[in-house]
Amino acid sequence: MTDKSGKKTIKVDLLARVEGEGAFKVVVRNNKVERAELRIFEPPRFFEAMLRGRAYSEAPDITARICGICPVAYQMSSVHAMENVFGVKVEGQLRALRRLLYCGEWIESHVLHLAMLHAPDFLGYAGGIEMAKDHPAEVQLALDLKKAGNEIMTFVGGREIHPINVRVGGFYKVPRKRDLAPLCERLVVARDKAGALVEWVSKFDFPDHERDYVFVALRHPDEYPFNEGNIISNTGLDIPPSDYARHFAESHVPYSNALQAHMLDGRSYLCGPLARYNLNFEQLSERARDAAKTAGLGREIRNPYRSIVVRAVETLYAFDEAVRIIDAYEEPEAPHVDYEVKAGIGFGATEAPRGLLYHRYRLEADGTIAEANIVPPTSQNQASMEEDLMSFVGDMLDLPEIELQHRCEQTIRNYDPCISCATHFLKLEIDRG
Amino acid sequence: MAEAKKPRLAVFKFSSCDGCQLTLLDCEDELLAVAGAIDIAFFPEATRSDDKGRYDLTLVEGSITTPHDAERIHDIRRRSKFLVTIGACATSGGIQALRNFADVKQFTSIVYARPDYISTLATSTPIADHVPVDFELRGCPISKHQLIEVISAFLAGRRPATPPHSTCIECKLKGNVCVMVAHGTPCLGPVTHAGCGALCPSFDRGCYGCYGPKETPNPASLSNRLGELGVSARDQKRLYRTFNANAPAFRDESSRHD
Numbered sequence: 001m002t003d004k005s006g007k008k009t010i011k012v013d014l015l016a017r018v019e020g021e022g023a024f025k026v027v028v029r030n031n032k033v034e035r036a037e038l039r040i041f042e043p044p045r046f047f048e049a050m051l052r053g054r055a056y057s058e059a060p061d062i063t064a065r066i067c068g069i070c071p072v073a074y075q076m077s078s079v080h081a082m083e084n085v086f087g088v089k090v091e092g093q094l095r096a097l098r099r100l101l102y103c104g105e106w107i108e109s110h111v112l113h114l115a116m117l118h119a120p121d122f123l124g125y126a127g128g129i130e131m132a133k134d135h136p137a138e139v140q141l142a143l144d145l146k147k148a149g150n151e152i153m154t155f156v157g158g159r160e161i162h163p164i165n166v167r168v169g170g171f172y173k174v175p176r177k178r179d180l181a182p183l184c185e186r187l188v189v190a191r192d193k194a195g196a197l198v199e200w201v202s203k204f205d206f207p208d209h210e211r212d213y214v215f216v217a218l219r220h221p222d223e224y225p226f227n228e229g230n231i232i233s234n235t236g237l238d239i240p241p242s243d244y245a246r247h248f249a250e251s252h253v254p255y256s257n258a259l260q261a262h263m264l265d266g267r268s269y270l271c272g273p274l275a276r277y278n279l280n281f282e283q284l285s286e287r288a289r290d291a292a293k294t295a296g297l298g299r300e301i302r303n304p305y306r307s308i309v310v311r312a313v314e315t316l317y318a319f320d321e322a323v324r325i326i327d328a329y330e331e332p333e334a335p336h337v338d339y340e341v342k343a344g345i346g347f348g349a350t351e352a353p354r355g356l357l358y359h360r361y362r363l364e365a366d367g368t369i370a371e372a373n374i375v376p377p378t379s380q381n382q383a384s385m386e387e388d389l390m391s392f393v394g395d396m397l398d399l400p401e402i403e404l405q406h407r408c409e410q411t412i413r414n415y416d417p418c419i420s421c422a423t424h425f426l427k428l429e430i431d432r433g
Numbered sequence: 434m435a436e437a438k439k440p441r442l443a444v445f446k447f448s449s450c451d452g453c454q455l456t457l458l459d460c461e462d463e464l465l466a467v468a469g470a471i472d473i474a475f476f477p478e479a480t481r482s483d484d485k486g487r488y489d490l491t492l493v494e495g496s497i498t499t500p501h502d503a504e505r506i507h508d509i510r511r512r513s514k515f516l517v518t519i520g521a522c523a524t525s526g527g528i529q530a531l532r533n534f535a536d537v538k539q540f541t542s543i544v545y546a547r548p549d550y551i552s553t554l555a556t557s558t559p560i561a562d563h564v565p566v567d568f569e570l571r572g573c574p575i576s577k578h579q580l581i582e583v584i585s586a587f588l589a590g591r592r593p594a595t596p597p598h599s600t601c602i603e604c605k606l607k608g609n610v611c612v613m614v615a616h617g618t619p620c621l622g623p624v625t626h627a628g629c630g631a632l633c634p635s636f637d638r639g640c641y642g643c644y645g646p647k648e649t650p651n652p653a654s655l656s657n658r659l660g661e662l663g664v665s666a667r668d669q670k671r672l673y674r675t676f677n678a679n680a681p682a683f684r685d686e687s688s689r690h691d
Contacts, residue, residue, distance in 0.1 A: 006586075017480065042448075043553065044553060046529065061641065068453065072572065116458065116479065129468045143464065161452040161453075161455060164641075173636040211441060287637050327485075
C-alpha cells in the first residue's frame with residue numbers, strides 16, 4: 001500500500017510454506033527501503049526451562065520436539081554435547097550410522113523445502129500441490145526422493161518424525177548388515193534420479209542479487225560436515241564448538257518474539273547449505289561436485305536464490321554418502337558405548353539441514369540437567385534474512401504489488417526458515433509503545 | 434454430469450513442532466491422491482491461501498498457550514463441520530504442558546531476560562478443553578497410516594478405526610519379546626495407547642508413552658512394578674511427565690511421585 005507521504009508497506013501477515021508461524025514487513029519511504037522486519041509470533045515453548053531438572057538421557061527425545069522437520073539435528077547436537085561432558089567418543093560404525101541417519105534427514109528436509117515449498121516461488125504457484133498439476137513428473141520425482149530419505153529415517157531411527165532409536169553413546173538397536181541391502185538398492189535408484197532434481201532446479205530463473213556474506217559452517221578435515229568439526233567462516237574464524245559463545249552474541253529485537261544472533265562485532269552471518277558449500281566444496285563427493293558444475297554453480301556462490309540448487313546438490317551428496325556408508329557397514333559389537341555419568345559442561349554443534357545447531361548443557365553429578373542453551377539455525381539466519389530484504393527489495397519496487405510481495409517471500413524462503421525451531425529459545429518481547 | 438463438489442480440508446497450527454502436519458506431507462504415496470479427492474483449502478505449511486469460509490474437515494495441531502489462541506480456536510470451531518485434533522500437543526497439551534507443573538513466572542524468568550514482556554498463559558491445554566472436538570488422534574507424532582484412516586473415515590461418514598488398547602497388545606501382535614519381563618527394562622507399554630506399532634520395544638527400548646494413556650489405564654499398578662525394578666520415584670515422575678504430561682491419567686500418576 002502506498003499513502004500520500006510516499007510511504008509504502010509490503011506486509012505478509014502469515015508467511016506460508018515455512019515451518020512455523022511468522023510474518024514480515026518491509027517499510028519503504030520515498031522509494032527507498034527504510035526497514036525490513038521479520039516477525040515471529042509462534043508462541044514460546046520454554047524448552048530451555050523445561051530441560052532443567054530432567055535426566056541427561058532425556059535430552060535427545062525432548063529437544064527433538066522443538067522441530068518435527070529436523071528432529072535428528074536436535075538429537076545429534078544433544079547427544080554430542082552429553083558425550084562431551086562425559087569425555088566419551090562414539091566412533092567406527094556407530095558414528096557412521098549416525099551420519100547415515102543424518103543423511104536421511106537432509107534428504108527429506110531438503111527435498112520437502114526445495115520442491116514443495118521453494119520451487120513454487122520460481123515457477124509461480126501457490127504451493128507444491130498446485131504445481132503438481134502442471135509439473136507432475138517433477139513433483140513425483142521429488143516425492144520419490146523424499147520417501148527414500150524418510151526410509152533411511154525409519155530404518156535407522158524407527159520413524160520419520162521424532163525417531164526413537166538415538167541415545168547418548170549410540171543407539172538402542174543397530175541394524176544387521178543383510179537387512180540394509182534392500183534399502184541400499186532403493187537408495188542407489190534414488191541417487192541416480194537425484195541428478196534430475198539438480199538439473200530441474202538449475203534451470204529456474206534466479207533473480208540477479210548477491211551480497212558479501214559472512215558464511216559460517218562446520219568443517220571437518222575428512223568429510224562434508226554433519227556431526228563434527230570446528231566452526232569456521234570465510235572471514236578467518238576457526239573455533240571448537242566450546243568457544244561459540246565467545247564469538248557469537250544474541251540480541252533482542254522489539255518487533256519479533258525472536259532473538260537474533262550476530263558475530264560479536266555486530267555483523268550478521270549466514271549458515272546452511274550456501275555456507276557449507278562455499279566452505280567445504282572440495283569435501284563433496286565427485287558425483288555431487290560434477291552435478292554442481294553441470295548445473296552451472298561456481299566454486300563460490302553469493303546469490304542466495306541459488307541456494308535451491310545447492311540444496312539439490314547436497315541431496316545428491318547425501319544419497320551418495322548414504323550408499324557409501326551402507327556399503328562399508330559392519331554390524332558393531334554393541335549398539336552403544338559405555339560411559340560414566342559425571343558433572344560438567346558440554347557442547348555440541350552439528351549441521352541441521354538449514355544450518356548450524358548449537359547446544360550447551362551443564363550437568364549435575366547424577367546427570368540431571370542444570371542448564372541448557374540451544375541456538376537453532378533460523379535464529380542465526382534471521383539478521384541475514386532482514387539484510388537481504390533491505391538490500392534486494394529496492395531494485396524490485398517497480399514490480400506489481402503482488403509480485404513484489406511474492407518476491408519478498410521467496411527471498412525469505414532462500415533460508416528454509418524453521419520458525420518452530422527459532423521460537424523456543426527466542427526471548428519474547430512485545431513492544432507496547 | 435457435473436463433478437461433485439470436493440470436501441474442503443483445513444489444517445491449523447497452534448503451539449507445536451509442526452511434525453504432525455508434516456505427517457500429511459510425508460504421505461508420499463498418498464499425497465497426490467488425497468489432493469485429488471479433497472480440496473486442501475487451507476494448509477499454510479504447504480500452500481499460500483486465505484483462511485475463509487467453512488471447512489468440512491479441520492485438522493488441528495498444537496496446544497493452547499496464549500490468550501489469542503484461546504480465542505482463535507472458537508472461530509475455527511464455528512467454521513468446521515468436523516474438527517479433529519492431531520497429535521499429543523492438541524490432544525493433551527504436549528511437552529510444553531510441563532509448565533503446568535511449574536510456576537510459570539519462574540519458568541519464564543529462567544529463559545527470558547525480560548519476563549515482564551512475555552504474553553503467555555500459565556498452562557498449555559488441549560483443544561478439547563476449549564471447544565468440542567469430534568475426534569482425537571493420538572501420538573507424538575501421529576502415525577501416517579492412522580492419519581489417512583482418519584481422513585478417509587470422516588469423508589466416508591464413519592468412525593475412524595484406531596484401537597484404544599495398550600501398546601502391549603501391539604507387541605503381542607508383532608511377536609516382540611517383552612522388554613520389561615525379559616530384560617527388566619522400564620516400559621510404559623501397559624498404560625500407553627496403541628498406534629505406533631510398538632516401535633520402542635521393537636528397538637529393544639522401553640515405551641516412553643508418546644501416544645498418551647490407553648483407555649482405562651492402571652498406572653498405579655505399573656508404578657509398583659517399576660518400583661520393584663528399581664526405578665526411583667523421581668525417575669517414575671519423569672517417565673509420566675513427557676509429551677503427554679497433562680493427560681489426566683499420566684498427570685495424576687506423576688503427581689503421586691512428587
